[in-house]
Amino acid sequence: xxxxxxxxxxxxxxxxxxxxxxxxxxxxxxxxxxxxxxxxxxxxxxxxxxxxxxxxxxxxxxxxxxxxxxxxxxxxxxxxxxxxxxxxxxxxxxxxxxxxxxxxxxxxxxxxxxxxxxxxxxxxxxxxxxxxxxxxxxxxxxxxxxxxxxxxxxxxxxxxxxxxxxxxxxxxxxxxxxxxxxxxxxxxxxxxxxxxxxxxxxxxxxxxxxxxxxxxxxxxxxxxxxxxxxxxxxxxxxxxxxxxxxxxxxxxxxxxxxxxxxxxxxxxxxxxxxxxxxxxxxxxxxxxxxxxxxxxxxxxxxxxxxxxxxxxxxxxxxxxxxxxxxxxxxxxxxxxxxxxxxxxxxxxxxxxxxxxxxxxxxxxxxxxxxxxxxxxxxxxxxxxxxxxxxxxxxxxxxxxxxxxxxxxxxxxxxxxxxxxxxxxxxxxxxxxxxxxxxxxxxxxxxxxxxxxxxxxxxxx
Amino acid sequence: xxxxxxxxxxxxxxxxxxxxxxxxxxxxxxxxxxxxxxxxxxxxxxxxxxxxxxxxxxxxxxxxxxxxxxxxxxxxxxxxxxxxxxxxxxxxxxxxxxxxxxxxxxxxxxxxxxxxxxxxxxxxxxxxxxxxxxxxxxxxxxxxxxxxxxxxxxxxxxxxxxxxxxxxxxxxxxxxxxxxxxxxxxxxxxxxxxxxxxxxxxxxxxxxxxxxxxxxxxxxxxxxxxxxxxxxxxxxxxxxxxxxxxxxxxxxxxxxxxxxxxxxxxxxxxxxxxxxxxxxxxxxxxxxxxx
Numbered sequence: 001x002x003x004x005x006x007x008x009x010x011x012x013x014x015x016x017x018x019x020x021x022x023x024x025x026x027x028x029x030x031x032x033x034x035x036x037x038x039x040x041x042x043x044x045x046x047x048x049x050x051x052x053x054x055x056x057x058x059x060x061x062x063x064x065x066x067x068x069x070x071x072x073x074x075x076x077x078x079x080x081x082x083x084x085x086x087x088x089x090x091x092x093x094x095x096x097x098x099x100x101x102x103x104x105x106x107x108x109x110x111x112x113x114x115x116x117x118x119x120x121x122x123x124x125x126x127x128x129x130x131x132x133x134x135x136x137x138x139x140x141x142x143x144x145x146x147x148x149x150x151x152x153x154x155x156x157x158x159x160x161x162x163x164x165x166x167x168x169x170x171x172x173x174x175x176x177x178x179x180x181x182x183x184x185x186x187x188x189x190x191x192x193x194x195x196x197x198x199x200x201x202x203x204x205x206x207x208x209x210x211x212x213x214x215x216x217x218x219x220x221x222x223x224x225x226x227x228x229x230x231x232x233x234x235x236x237x238x239x240x241x242x243x244x245x246x247x248x249x250x251x252x253x254x255x256x257x258x259x260x261x262x263x264x265x266x267x268x269x270x271x272x273x274x275x276x277x278x279x280x281x282x283x284x285x286x287x288x289x290x291x292x293x294x295x296x297x298x299x300x301x302x303x304x305x306x307x308x309x310x311x312x313x314x315x316x317x318x319x320x321x322x323x324x325x326x327x328x329x330x331x332x333x334x335x336x337x338x339x340x341x342x343x344x345x346x347x348x349x350x351x352x353x354x355x356x357x358x359x360x361x362x363x364x365x366x367x368x369x370x371x372x373x374x375x376x377x378x379x380x381x382x383x384x385x386x387x388x389x390x391x392x393x394x395x396x397x398x399x400x401x402x403x404x405x406x407x408x409x410x411x412x413x414x415x416x417x418x419x420x421x422x423x424x425x426x427x428x429x430x431x432x433x434x435x436x437x438x439x440x441x442x443x444x445x446x447x448x449x450x451x452x453x454x455x456x457x458x459x460x
Numbered sequence: 461x462x463x464x465x466x467x468x469x470x471x472x473x474x475x476x477x478x479x480x481x482x483x484x485x486x487x488x489x490x491x492x493x494x495x496x497x498x499x500x501x502x503x504x505x506x507x508x509x510x511x512x513x514x515x516x517x518x519x520x521x522x523x524x525x526x527x528x529x530x531x532x533x534x535x536x537x538x539x540x541x542x543x544x545x546x547x548x549x550x551x552x553x554x555x556x557x558x559x560x561x562x563x564x565x566x567x568x569x570x571x572x573x574x575x576x577x578x579x580x581x582x583x584x585x586x587x588x589x590x591x592x593x594x595x596x597x598x599x600x601x602x603x604x605x606x607x608x609x610x611x612x613x614x615x616x617x618x619x620x621x622x623x624x625x626x627x628x629x630x631x632x633x634x635x636x637x638x639x640x641x642x643x644x645x646x647x648x649x650x651x652x653x654x655x656x657x658x659x660x661x662x663x664x665x666x667x668x669x670x671x672x673x674x675x676x677x678x679x680x681x682x683x684x685x686x687x688x689x690x691x692x693x694x695x696x697x698x699x700x701x702x703x704x705x706x707x708x709x710x711x712x713x714x715x716x717x718x719x720x721x722x723x724x725x726x727x728x729x730x731x732x733x734x735x736x737x738x739x740x741x742x743x744x745x746x747x748x749x750x751x
Contacts, residue, residue, distance in 0.1 A: 030605070053554070054552070054553070057555070178522065181517075181595065186599065187519065187520075188519070190602060190603060387552055388536050388537050388540075389536045389574070389575030389577075390536075391578070395521070396529060400726075
């Protein structure tokens, strides 16, 4: 096989995953889009570009430190700890990109309801897909399943996408923001991506999809704002006493706890709490941890329907299921929680997407969906550019058609999640009861509920 | 900031009032100011100098040509659709103008030329400003895909016509208002088009509103353009443009107004042709070429 490499086509050669590519001839050419990072969001962009006949003509490169994962967790085995909630908008993106079939149930779990309630107060809000006339509110899938489905799809699309790995970004040369003829400076020179291997790739657009600690963002000199919540999130895989079709979320004194259905009757716990509490919970046995989850979900007072609110518009509170330690699952793990945003998402010939541009609190499972929404917007912008003869790396295009709409959307989600998180910060007494009242009113108002639900489902 | 492309066009293409019996291939031996453009132009030295100074800022979207940058996608769409219609092609595809030759008369720094080249056309851009041509050629060099499909020449439409050149499509955007002999210029555009090919012209109408926007607003109040960039009397109404081109042997296919939202800088097509407008023509296939 190796001896035959020079005779293989470009696609075959570059798609020989897992090893550095040495054929200089294949790399001399220019890529339209060079995606740094083949994670969920980077792979989704590559897949989505292949969806439209307009962007399908682009030459796309995905490069990553690691080979593109192609293997899903085998069904029957306990799910991975890291999962994502997929909104109907994200599901649509994957369907159109031809990657949904490998993520759809039984590989993921749909949920029909979402219930949010408070530990101290009486307030609760319950959403149902049926209220919005939809079959599901969303799906929960392991990150590994999403990644593998996208990887598999990319492998089928070697006609327009190349994958290079291991490839480590070392330098990034981008054109100036504005031309200066006297100084001989242009704003349209091609971007140059320098790799640790010494290889250089030229591209009309570089997309940073390399996560919260994006090296691309750093090399592009784009500043960020961030703050820590001084909290950690603990993730665990559990079993539930009865089938789970609801995304449960309870606000505890120390932070929110979410219980999401995964697949095969498993559920996933995402518990945000103080650093000290996280250390304690992480050290527990899975059985002890499950006990703590049950206390957190079932302790305190259970809300009752507010008799002041109209019956028709409010849904009754449902008690959460009891959870058990899942055999064969990895033990619970914790990770730090932070909020991060890049002041700008674009430069001439550069765009940041996903966590490289913004990191939110995992509260509503929105993090990766914001990234997938970035993908959708960027694909639309590039399709427009192809159609109207614009340079896909032109600053004005990236600003007006990608950065500006996404920054507005992401900022409002970041503010909403951060605000929601702050509202539910450890406190009791008056504020807690006001909070309860607020949830009650949301639950009682069908218009407001529908709005919030649509927003959470990415269809607002 | 700017009030429309009405104020941003600083194309330096001019036809001569003289006849073209003796076209000069180069500017050798002419005066210093005129030496910046090929012989055959009728623009005065001061005007040429103005355009030369602005030419260096062609590619700065925040510069004096900012409105041309924002208008570019719109006029490109219009030209794409018109050319595709004339050649029976599907417009909303990848490189719909592939293998078609297009002449961009008064190409300036190459904004329009590059967009048409990205749509697949093989573009020849001509301009009387040597600086603009140099800027355009240098800019195109950055991307081999653009460089290979753009060819810039410091020439006038009339000179190309003398050379017997023909193109599948000819575009002249924000140029005709600077031309001294409009009928002759229009005749050149049509003569340079192959039978069955298309012609796209965009310019500024001669109305009270265009006077207010282009002259009073842009030049006198806002100071966005040097005074005298535009001469309102030279602006051409859609009816006049149609008459000139039709007299030269092509028929009008369609037109549209182009309006810029002064707050967002975003351009849209509009029925309102009082200031900026764009018009397409088709040269009948059966028409005999000029010998």
